[in-house]
Amino acid sequence: MSRVLTALKPTNILHIGNYFGAIEPFLQQQKTGDTNFLFIADYHSITIPQDPDELRKNIFFATAAYLAAGVNPEKTTLFQQSHISEHTELAWILNCVASMGEVERMTQYKDKARNKGESVSVGLFDYPVLMAADILLYDTEIVPVGEDQKQHVELARDLAERFNNRFGQTFVIPKPVIRESGARIMGLDDPEKKMSKSAPTDKNYISLMDDEATVLKKIKSAITDSEGTIVYREHRKGIANMMTIYSLLTGESMIEIEKTFEGKGYGDFKIALAAKVSEFLTPLQEKIQTLLQDENHLHRTLEIGAQKARAIAAKKMIEVRKKIGIA
Numbered sequence: 001m002s003r004v005l006t007a008l009k010p011t012n013i014l015h016i017g018n019y020f021g022a023i024e025p026f027l028q029q030q031k032t033g034d035t036n037f038l039f040i041a042d043y044h045s046i047t048i049p050q051d052p053d054e055l056r057k058n059i060f061f062a063t064a065a066y067l068a069a070g071v072n073p074e075k076t077t078l079f080q081q082s083h084i085s086e087h088t089e090l091a092w093i094l095n096c097v098a099s100m101g102e103v104e105r106m107t108q109y110k111d112k113a114r115n116k117g118e119s120v121s122v123g124l125f126d127y128p129v130l131m132a133a134d135i136l137l138y139d140t141e142i143v144p145v146g147e148d149q150k151q152h153v154e155l156a157r158d159l160a161e162r163f164n165n166r167f168g169q170t171f172v173i174p175k176p177v178i179r180e181s182g183a184r185i186m187g188l189d190d191p192e193k194k195m196s197k198s199a200p201t202d203k204n205y206i207s208l209m210d211d212e213a214t215v216l217k218k219i220k221s222a223i224t225d226s227e228g229t230i231v232y233r234e235h236r237k238g239i240a241n242m243m244t245i246y247s248l249l250t251g252e253s254m255i256e257i258e259k260t261f262e263g264k265g266y267g268d269f270k271i272a273l274a275a276k277v278s279e280f281l282t283p284l285q286e287k288i289q290t291l292l293q294d295e296n297h298l299h300r301t302l303e304i305g306a307q308k309a310r311a312i313a314a315k316k317m318i319e320v321r322k323k324i325g326i327a
């Protein structure tokens with residue numbers, strides 16, 4: 001039994017990369033773990049400008065999407081990050097433990113800040129320290145995330161070790177859990193880069209809310225190569241990515257997929273993949289729509305989650321304040 005925690009930023013577009021990279025691995029852990037935390041990282045989302053009404057909607061959408069996907073509030077403490085002020089309090093303390101140099105090395109910050117010059121927010125820079133606070137507050141052991149968040153979890157480990165060395169044993173050292181296949185779903189229009197909702201075009205990703213026609217259109221226009229065969233080779237990035245998605249949806253191995261599509265071309269494969277994606281998305285979308293109709297229920301779910309999370313976070317902060325000498 002171990003303590004598992006993960007989080008996703010609330011956006012209007014959760015894509016299948018988020019699902020396979022973080023939500024599904026979390027659901028796997030939920031099956032066996034007794035203490036699971038999943039939260040909506042709203043403070044992380046405001047590191048870039050947000051429309052307040054959209055953000056409010058996205059928080060409820062995310063809550064509905066997690067519940068529809070199988071998050072069970074009996075087994076998982078599901079909450080909204082900003083409801084627990086201890087996250088930002090601990091982030092401040094960890095800011096005073098972290099060095100500028102190590103935070104500057106975070107590649108996601110470098111990517112996001114590129115070409116933005118001095119207009120980039122301090123919050124965007126500090127984002128990984130808040131994430132460390134999120135994780136350490138709950139004595140988390142396991143953090144299921146996609147490949148792009150690995151460096152951030154490693155920073156949380158470093159900060160926990162440094163804090164423990166300086167002030168005495170306080171934090172559990174967390175471990176990122178990154179699945180072998182699916183931890184980095186690539187963009188359909190550019191398989192050199194990860195699937196991302198902030199890509200220049202929506203052809204890059206499949207949103208959990210895309211309808212059948214949209215899914216088919218996006219997959220049909222996905223980049224492949226000139227070889228034309230359904231054979232898994234890492235360097236054939238476009239087809240390899242789509243075969244990975246097919247495999248994640250069906251549980252079939254690459255060899256089985258190759259056999260099924262022997263003698264067939266990209267056209268047939270793409271139609272089959274689009275059908276599998278929609279078979280998966282349609283029932284999920286129906287559940288999300290039903291849950292979204294009862295905003296009170298979603299609100300209550302987050303409130304109950306916050307009560308449970310607060311009890312743990314408050315206790316940890318009493319210990320932290322004592323350790324550093326402010327209480």
Ligand code: TYM
Pocket residue numbers: 005006007008009010017018019020021022041044130131134135143144145146147148149182183184185186194195196
């Ligand atoms: P976020 O909201 O950017 O992404 C949520 C999760 O989805 C994964 N992911 C992907 N996985 C596979 N392929 C992709 N193309 C892909 N794109 C995204 C991400 O790796 C992530 O697991 N900082 C985090 C949220 C966070 C958090 C935390 C996570 C805040 N506090 C504490 C874990 C623990 C973020 O912005 O993820």
